[in-house]
Amino acid sequence: MRIKDIAFKKIKNGKTGGAVAFLFAIILSFTVFAGMLLASSISIGAGNLKQRLGADIAVVPKGQESNYQGIILNGEPVECSFERKYEGVIRSVEGVDKVTPVIYLASLNASCCSVPIQIIGYDPKTDFVTTPWISDEFVDKFSDGNLIAGNNIAVDDENTLTFFGRTYEVGARLNKTGTGMDKSVYVSFDVMEQLISDAKEKGISFGDENAGDTASITEEYVSAFLVSVKEGYSVDNVAGNIMRQVPGGVVQSKSLYKTVTNGIALISDIIKTITYAMFISITLVTVFLHLYRVGTRKKEWAIYRMMGGSRNWILGLIFTETIALSFLGAVVGIALGALIYFPFSNLISQQVKLPFYLPGITGIILTALASIAVTMLSGVLPGIIAGESAARTECYELMREGEN
Amino acid sequence: MPVVSENVVKEYKRRGTSFTAVDDVSFTVEEGKITAIMGRSGSGKSTLLNILSGMIKPERGLVTIDGKKIFDESVRSRDRLRAEKIGIVPQTHSLVSGLTSYENILLQKSFALEKKESSEDSFSEIVGALDLKDLLDAYPGNLSGGEMKRVSIARALFGNLKYLFADEPTGELDKDNSKKVMELFRTEADKGKGILIVTHDKLAADMADIVYTMENGKLRLL
Numbered sequence: 001m002r003i004k005d006i007a008f009k010k011i012k013n014g015k016t017g018g019a020v021a022f023l024f025a026i027i028l029s030f031t032v033f034a035g036m037l038l039a040s041s042i043s044i045g046a047g048n049l050k051q052r053l054g055a056d057i058a059v060v061p062k063g064q065e066s067n068y069q070g071i072i073l074n075g076e077p078v079e080c081s082f083e084r085k086y087e088g089v090i091r092s093v094e095g096v097d098k099v100t101p102v103i104y105l106a107s108l109n110a111s112c113c114s115v116p117i118q119i120i121g122y123d124p125k126t127d128f129v130t131t132p133w134i135s136d137e138f139v140d141k142f143s144d145g146n147l148i149a150g151n152n153i154a155v156d157d158e159n160t161l162t163f164f165g166r167t168y169e170v171g172a173r174l175n176k177t178g179t180g181m182d183k184s185v186y187v188s189f190d191v192m193e194q195l196i197s198d199a200k201e202k203g204i205s206f207g208d209e210n211a212g213d214t215a216s217i218t219e220e221y222v223s224a225f226l227v228s229v230k231e232g233y234s235v236d237n238v239a240g241n242i243m244r245q246v247p248g249g250v251v252q253s254k255s256l257y258k259t260v261t262n263g264i265a266l267i268s269d270i271i272k273t274i275t276y277a278m279f280i281s282i283t284l285v286t287v288f289l290h291l292y293r294v295g296t297r298k299k300e301w302a303i304y305r306m307m308g309g310s311r312n313w314i315l316g317l318i319f320t321e322t323i324a325l326s327f328l329g330a331v332v333g334i335a336l337g338a339l340i341y342f343p344f345s346n347l348i349s350q351q352v353k354l355p356f357y358l359p360g361i362t363g364i365i366l367t368a369l370a371s372i373a374v375t376m377l378s379g380v381l382p383g384i385i386a387g388e389s390a391a392r393t394e395c396y397e398l399m400r401e402g403e404n
Numbered sequence: 405m406p407v408v409s410e411n412v413v414k415e416y417k418r419r420g421t422s423f424t425a426v427d428d429v430s431f432t433v434e435e436g437k438i439t440a441i442m443g444r445s446g447s448g449k450s451t452l453l454n455i456l457s458g459m460i461k462p463e464r465g466l467v468t469i470d471g472k473k474i475f476d477e478s479v480r481s482r483d484r485l486r487a488e489k490i491g492i493v494p495q496t497h498s499l500v501s502g503l504t505s506y507e508n509i510l511l512q513k514s515f516a517l518e519k520k521e522s523s524e525d526s527f528s529e530i531v532g533a534l535d536l537k538d539l540l541d542a543y544p545g546n547l548s549g550g551e552m553k554r555v556s557i558a559r560a561l562f563g564n565l566k567y568l569f570a571d572e573p574t575g576e577l578d579k580d581n582s583k584k585v586m587e588l589f590r591t592e593a594d595k596g597k598g599i600l601i602v603t604h605d606k607l608a609a610d611m612a613d614i615v616y617t618m619e620n621g622k623l624r625l626l
Contacts, residue, residue: 001507006503006511006514010503013543014502015501299496299498303499303500304500304515305459305483308483308484308486308487308488309487311479395479
């Protein structure tokens with residue numbers, strides 16, 4: 001019989017005395033796996049956000065800057081209006097490449113609406129932000145006048161959504177971004193005018209509260225302007241020039257992205273700290289746990305020595321058992337992590353309030369392998385120390401102690 | 405070339421005072437013979453057996469196995485010597501938990517670098533003689549003391565090693581099983597194995613070729 005055969009039989013039959021060490025390996029592996037997945041989910045989400053922002057600058061009504069961030073990052077519903085006449089002003093600012101207006105309208109948490117979400121109106125004539133993100137499978141089917149649903153929006157069986165008492169067909173779906181944009185619905189300005197008119201009947205006003213006719217309200221009011229800057233121009237300078245000519249606030253994509261990366265850095269630091277602390281503390285605790293389990297099996301070591309088993313052989317057996325316990329604990333920890341992390345990923349993404357996008361299968365496998373490696377690494381030192389402790393003891397001492 | 409002990413002395417300290425467990429013992433475990441040492445508990449028999457197998461180093465004296473002075477060798481060499489030449493049946497229960505009787509019997513052979521021929525026939529012969537066929541799949545926790553003893557005897561014999569040192573091999577066995585064990589020892593001795601038994605059992609000693617008694621560490625030929 002080889003060392004690994006004996007080690008696995010002992011583990012299979014629960015005769016290693018390593019149950020608590022196994023439990024600690026599960027905890028470590030679970031922490032490392034879930035922590036690394038969370039870090040990579042928000043990191044991928046941030047990368048998607050950077051690509052998805054499309055515009056370099058958002059010009060919003062004064063005081064609405066942080067609300068705009070809420071829409072982009074978390075899909076938090078917001079309403080604001082801005083006179084559309086500034087579109088031409090912004091377009092004329094030096095360095096501005098493209099300008100497109102958007103309208104934000106929040107649906108209600110009431111029977112008139114399928115879901116309480118942010119509805120974003122875009123201008124099909126100038127849009128360069130929303131429509132490029134329509135999933136390939138929907139591009140041909142999409143026609144102007146339909147809704148475009150964010151990736152996380154659930155539709156009913158007829159593929160429709162109801163807002164303010166009127167039902168709309170969902171004509172397209174945006175690719176997943178892991179940002180607040182997944183939780184929004186996009187409509188052209190034509191549809192938005194209808195929505196604003198219906199919303200007014202429910203007591204929600206947009207633009208000029210006294211406006212009687214909303215049929216062409218999008219020609220007068222919008223919520224924000226999204227601006228892209230020509231290559232070679234400083235975004236800061238263009239933003240400054242816009243602020244001088246338009247009575248609104250500006251949000252730069254880079255500052256929005258920086259907010260996100262700061263959040264990611266904070267969470268990553270927390271995850272790293274927890275992982276390091278767990279690794280060190282569990283490694284130290286398992287040293288004692290393995291010393292204890294080795295101590296309870298002195299008679300067994302004596303039997304091996306009596307049969308001619310060398311000190312190195314015993315060290316090898318203890319080390320193999322320790323590493324195998326760590327490996328099995330790692331696998332169970334990963335399974336537990338997967339069982340908790342994947343079904344609850346939406347909930348987790350809501351809690352972290354940052355762009356969140358699950359890694360692909362390759363990323364998940366690599367994360368699992370890294371968790372196994374870290375957990376097994378934490379078993380190396382305890383395995384050597386415990387093995388040395390048993391192997392160092394004299395043969396006859398082992399026999400005498402084993403008899404006690 | 406047999407196992408030879410010359411003027412071996414082993415002293416212990418017990419509660420501050422030293423006493424001699426093995427006192428100037430000289431004798432030989434010859435190949436093809438059963439040598440028995442009888443004596444009361446604490447007379448030094450087990451200590452002598454552990455010295456001869458290289459597990460306890462004596463204060464004085466010489467132990468040679470096949471001409472090799474074993475205590476001039478390293479610990480690793482003595483381990484290897486046991487693995488290659490000496491099958492040991494200890495006094496206490498010595499089966500490894502978590503392994504079946506069958507796996508425990510195979511264990512001894514795991515340590516020998518030079519794998520000696522042990523055919524299926526010899527396995528069946530030993531297992532049959534010790535009446536272990538129905539116990540091969542059982543784990544130590546499900547065996548009685550006597551059954552465990554028989555499994556550990558089978559393990560010490562299955563390696564086909566040159567010597568067998570057995571500490572109270574019939575200690576927990578009934579008369580029938582004691583007889584079976586001693587008959588098996590006789591068969592093995594007849595094949596050339598050098599067997600040393602340490603025992604209280606008069607019946608076992610009666611089946612030995614050479615019998616010594618031990619008292620207060622002194623060995624005397626009967």
